Amino acid sequence: MTEMNENAAAGKQGVDVLDPFEVRVLAVLAEKEALTPDNYPMSLNALTNGCNQLSSRDPVMSISEETVQDILDRLVQKKLVAEVRQAGARVTKYEHRMRMKWSLEQEKLAVLTILMLRGIQTAGEIRARSGRLHDFGSVADVETALQFLIDKYPPVVAKLARAPGTKEGRYAHLLSGDEVLERQEVAASFSSGVEMPRQDRIAQLEAEVLKLRNEIDALTAQFAEFRKQFE
Secondary structure, eight states, X not given: OOHHHHHHHXXXXXXXXXXXHHHHHHHHHHHHHHHOGGGOSEEHHHHHHHHTOSSSOSSOOOOOHHHHHHHHHHHHXXXXXXXXXXXXXXXXXXXXXHHHHTTOOHHHHHHHHHHHHHOSEEHHHHHHHOTTTOOOSSHHHHHHHHXXXXXXXXXXXXXXXXXXXXXXXXXXEOTTHHHHHHHHHHHHHHTTOOOOOHHHHHHHHHHHHHHHHHHHHHHHHHHHHHHHTTO
């Protein structure tokens, strides 16, 4: 069993498996907590805008407020999000509970958040992208935080095999389970710019199509649940 599969298998034994939309909502809450503390906890409207942001997101998403509300309700049930009703406020706001759920200090939370927002990355890429969440002094400091997340039981991050033609190891979160992680790894290898045999490129394209179909199925199921409220 590979290092990725060993970590992913362990991850099934205690971490709630989250769909890509739940991951996005949680990550945006954690990101905005650090970037815009004056506007945190977040309203539904602000959170929706953060989920649909075009920069610093991979993949870019387009999610309606109704869908975000449904996602929030699920995350509240999983105790990963809490509703906050502030005195005099006209709208309900929301805050994440990842820090308490997994006993994370800010540097560990920053690393996990960047992986949730941007997909598979090297330690160097994480350091370059996390400066506003936490200012790491070196790549070694990022690797220390990553190792903490890998060593947790169950783990929330996995170290992947090096891509062909690269020198650095890559990392991914385990919050969506190992099947999604494997599809992400294929997609990341495909976009790395390394020339590969035609048969491998076709296999990667097929994996990307499968990923898109699964995301469409998830959206269809969420829309069906939403319609039931009006039937």
